[in-house]
Amino acid sequence: MDVLGSTSMFRQTLARIDGDAFAPPLVVCNDEHRFLVAEELRRLEITPSGILLEPLARNTAPAIAVAALHLLAKDTDAVMLVLPSDHVVGDTDAFVHAAQTAAGHAADGQLVTFGVTPTRPEPGYGYIRSGAAMASGAWEVAQFVEKPDTETAKKFLTAGGYFWNAGMFMFGAGAYLEELARHQPDIIPAAREALSAGHADLDFFRIDRTAFERAPAVSVDYAVMEKTGRAVMVPLSTSWSDVGSWASLWELGNHDDRGNVAEGRTLVLDSDDNYIRSEKPLIAALGVRGLAIVATDDTVLVLPVDRAQEVRDIVAELDASGHEETVTHTRVYRPWGHYQNLEGGDGFLVKRIVVNAGAKLSLQYHHKRAEHWIVVAGTARVTNDGETFDLGPNQSTYIPLGAPHRLENPGAEPLHLIEVQSGDYIGEDDIVRLEDTYGRQSRPAGNS
Numbered sequence: 001m002d003v004l005g006s007t008s009m010f011r012q013t014l015a016r017i018d019g020d021a022f023a024p025p026l027v028v029c030n031d032e033h034r035f036l037v038a039e040e041l042r043r044l045e046i047t048p049s050g051i052l053l054e055p056l057a058r059n060t061a062p063a064i065a066v067a068a069l070h071l072l073a074k075d076t077d078a079v080m081l082v083l084p085s086d087h088v089v090g091d092t093d094a095f096v097h098a099a100q101t102a103a104g105h106a107a108d109g110q111l112v113t114f115g116v117t118p119t120r121p122e123p124g125y126g127y128i129r130s131g132a133a134m135a136s137g138a139w140e141v142a143q144f145v146e147k148p149d150t151e152t153a154k155k156f157l158t159a160g161g162y163f164w165n166a167g168m169f170m171f172g173a174g175a176y177l178e179e180l181a182r183h184q185p186d187i188i189p190a191a192r193e194a195l196s197a198g199h200a201d202l203d204f205f206r207i208d209r210t211a212f213e214r215a216p217a218v219s220v221d222y223a224v225m226e227k228t229g230r231a232v233m234v235p236l237s238t239s240w241s242d243v244g245s246w247a248s249l250w251e252l253g254n255h256d257d258r259g260n261v262a263e264g265r266t267l268v269l270d271s272d273d274n275y276i277r278s279e280k281p282l283i284a285a286l287g288v289r290g291l292a293i294v295a296t297d298d299t300v301l302v303l304p305v306d307r308a309q310e311v312r313d314i315v316a317e318l319d320a321s322g323h324e325e326t327v328t329h330t331r332v333y334r335p336w337g338h339y340q341n342l343e344g345g346d347g348f349l350v351k352r353i354v355v356n357a358g359a360k361l362s363l364q365y366h367h368k369r370a371e372h373w374i375v376v377a378g379t380a381r382v383t384n385d386g387e388t389f390d391l392g393p394n395q396s397t398y399i400p401l402g403a404p405h406r407l408e409n410p411g412a413e414p415l416h417l418i419e420v421q422s423g424d425y426i427g428e429d430d431i432v433r434l435e436d437t438y439g440r441q442s443r444p445a446g447n448s
Helices: 009-016 031-043 060-072 092-107 150-159 173-183 187-196 209-213 220-225 246-252 305-320
Strands: 026-030 050-054 079-082 111-116 127-133 139-145 162-172 199-201 204-206 231-235 261-263 266-269 275-278 283-286 291-295 300-304 331-334 337-345 348-355 363-365 369-377 380-384 387-391 396-399 405-408 415-423 432-435
Touching: 009 031, 009 092, 026 031, 026 060, 031 050, 031 204, 031 331, 050 060, 060 079, 060 173, 060 187, 060 220, 079 092, 079 173, 092 111, 092 162, 092 231, 111 127, 111 173, 111 220, 150 162, 162 173, 162 220, 162 231, 173 187, 173 220, 187 209, 246 275, 246 291, 246 305, 261 266, 266 275, 275 283, 283 291, 291 305, 300 305, 337 415, 348 405, 369 380, 380 396, 387 396
Parallel strands: 026 050, 050 204, 111 231, 261 275, 266 283, 275 291
Antiparallel strands: 079 162, 111 162, 127 139, 127 162, 139 231, 199 204, 291 300, 331 337, 337 348, 348 415, 363 405, 363 432, 369 396, 369 415, 380 387, 380 405
16 A cells, blocks of 8 residues: 555565665565565566465464575575564665664574664554663663553653664574474474465465464564563664554644645645545545544545544454455455456446556456456457457457456556446356466456
8 A cells, every 4th residue: 555655665665675785575475465565576676585475364473483484494594684564664774774783683693673762652552671782782672561551651751761662573584483482382383384285376375274374373572572582672763653553644644734634635624633535535624633534445434543543443343244345455456467346236346457568367257247348548459259359448348158258468558448247146256267377276266
C-alpha cells in the first residue's frame, strides 16, 4: 500500500538495503501476497535470494526460524538483518550506520536489537531499558518492557535511558537458532520440517502448511530477545515509525493550517486535527475534530484518532460476523498482473484486468460462466475457441461458456480491459487450466 502517498513502505524498505553493505534480500510473506511482492521486486530490479511463502501466520519467531534455516543451508556464517516491511525510517544513512555497528556485534555472537530515542510518551510501542554503555556505541539490554499505559510512558520519558523497541534485529542465523533451541525449542523441528516438506513454485518456495502450523505462534521478542543473555541494543539515530495505527499516519502526513491530513478526493471544512483518506469516493467533512475517516472502494472506517489502536476490536467483530472484507481485498495480484472486482450481483461480476507487458494468462475454460472482454487501453491478443486475433481500445469479444480461451499482452505497455462475467455461478473456483506459462497446476485460482 502506498499509504504515505509516494511508494509502498515495502518498496522503501527494499530501497533502504540496496547497496554493497547488504546481500540480496530474502523475503518471507503470506502466500496471498506473493505476486504483489514479486512485482515490487521487479520494479526495483532486485533479484532476491528467495521468497518464502507462509501458508498461515505464526508470528515472527517461526518466520525468522524458517529464514535462518534457509540461509544456513547456503552459508553457515550467514548474518540476518531482520526488517519488518512496513516501517518508516527518516535517515537512510543513519540506518546503514546503525546496521554496520550491529554487524560487528552479530559477528561476535550477540543478538542485536535497535532502539529509537522516544520523542513523546507512546503507549503503542514496546520499550527497551538500556544497561551499561559499550565502547562501540551499543548498550547492554537491561530489560524489555511491554507496551505501557500513557502515565508509565511519561515516566519513561522523564527518567531517560528508555528507547522505543524498533522491532528490527541483527544476529547470526546460527546464533538465533541456538537461543531459540534454548528458550522455545518446539519451534525448530516444525520449521525444519516445514522447509524439508516444502516445494518450489515459480520463483517462490512454499513452506509446508501441516508442519508450519505446529510451530507455536509467538513473537521473536517473547521467544528469544526477552530471555537471552546475549542481547545488545544499537541506537537508531533517525526518525522512525512502525505505522501501527491511523494516528501514526496522521503524525507522518502533511498537515494543513488546522492540523488536518487529507489524502485523495476530500473536502474538509471547519474541521481540526483529522486524518481523512479516500481511495475512491469523495469524502466531505464539516465541523469534525480528531477523527480518522478512511474510505476504500468497499469499506468506510470512522473512529477517533486517539482510539486508533482499537481498530483491532472492529476487525475481531467483523471476523466473528463472517465479513469477508477482513481477509479479501478487491484487488488480486497474479504473475501476469492483477484484477480488481468493480461490481457484482446475482449472476454477474464486473472486473478490471491489467496485464503486464509481454505477459499472458493461462489457456483455460469455465463450466458455468461466459465472459465479455472490452479493451480500454493497449493491445489484447485473444485466443477464443481455437481462433487468435488482436483487439485494440473500444473493441470487444465474447467468450462462450466452455470455450477454451486465453488473454495475452503483446505490447510494451500494460493492457487494461473490462471483463463482464455472467452465468449461474460466478465463483473463483470455476476454472480449468489447459496450458500455463507459469507452471501452475489446474486448480481453483480465479482469473489466471
